Amino acid sequence: MDDRPEHNVACHCGAVRFRVRLTDGFNTARRCSCSFCRMRGAIAVSAQLDDIVFVQGAENLTLYQFNTGTAKHYFCRTCGIYTHHQRRSNPSQFGINVACIEGVSPFDFAEVTVLDGIAHPSDQGGGPRVAGVLRYEPAPH
Ligand SMILES: [Zn+2]
Numbered sequence: 001m002d003d004r005p006e007h008n009v010a011c012h013c014g015a016v017r018f019r020v021r022l023t024d025g026f027n028t029a030r031r032c033s034c035s036f037c038r039m040r041g042a043i044a045v046s047a048q049l050d051d052i053v054f055v056q057g058a059e060n061l062t063l064y065q066f067n068t069g070t071a072k073h074y075f076c077r078t079c080g081i082y083t084h085h086q087r088r089s090n091p092s093q094f095g096i097n098v099a100c101i102e103g104v105s106p107f108d109f110a111e112v113t114v115l116d117g118i119a120h121p122s123d124q125g126g127g128p129r130v131a132g133v134l135r136y137e138p139a140p141h
Contacts, residue, residue, distance in 0.1 A: 008102040011076035011083050016057035018083075020047045020096055029098060029109055031134060034117025036066060036073065042082055043106045044095030052084070052094060111135050 004021045011017075022028065028046040031037065057076070061083070064073040071088035075081060084094045099106045116129040 007104075009083060009096060009100045010102070011057075011079050011081040011100060013076060013079035013081075015060045015078045016076045016083055017055040018058075019053045019055060020094075020101075021051040022047050022096070023051075023093070026098070026104075026109070029112055030095075031112050031114045032117035033114055036064075037117055040073075040082055043098045043109060043112050044085070045098055045101075047084075047094045047096050049086070049092055049094060 002021065004025075006019050006021055009018050009020055023046040026045055029043050030045075031041075031043055060077050061074045062077045064075065065071065068088065070091065072086040073082065074084055076083065081100065082097050083100050084096045087093045087095055098104050098109075112134045113130055114132045114134055
């Protein structure tokens with residue numbers, strides 16, 4: 001029996017909806033410094049490929065691939081929001097956009113580890129390296 005919580009995920013317009021169980025809750029929250037992620041700017045958490053169950057809108061996703069084409073970045077063709085991607089570093093996992101998870105804000109995370117995606121482990125050999133930590137400052141009152 002799987003007692004991990006199931007989260008509802010949706011894009012901005014709501015066309016794409018799925019449920020997901022995460023590998024380790026929100027402890028896997030990461031950003032990445034690669035050429036694509038630095039523009040996208042999302043925080044992602046980890047899920048196994050078969051821990052996503054689509055509710056609707058799988059056909060409304062568009063796929064973007066670049067460089068080696070190993071990573072598969074999915075986004076809604078209507079609102080353009082990135083919902084999830086199949087990882088290059090671990091193709092048995094998806095990264096899930098935390099901002100698309102119901103009840104979760106990317107600003108809930110005081111600190112987020114930034115992976116060194118420019119020096120990608122698949123290009124360099126060795127495990128993922130940490131490029132830094134992104135801190136959110138409390139808003140002034
Ligand atoms: Zn959408």
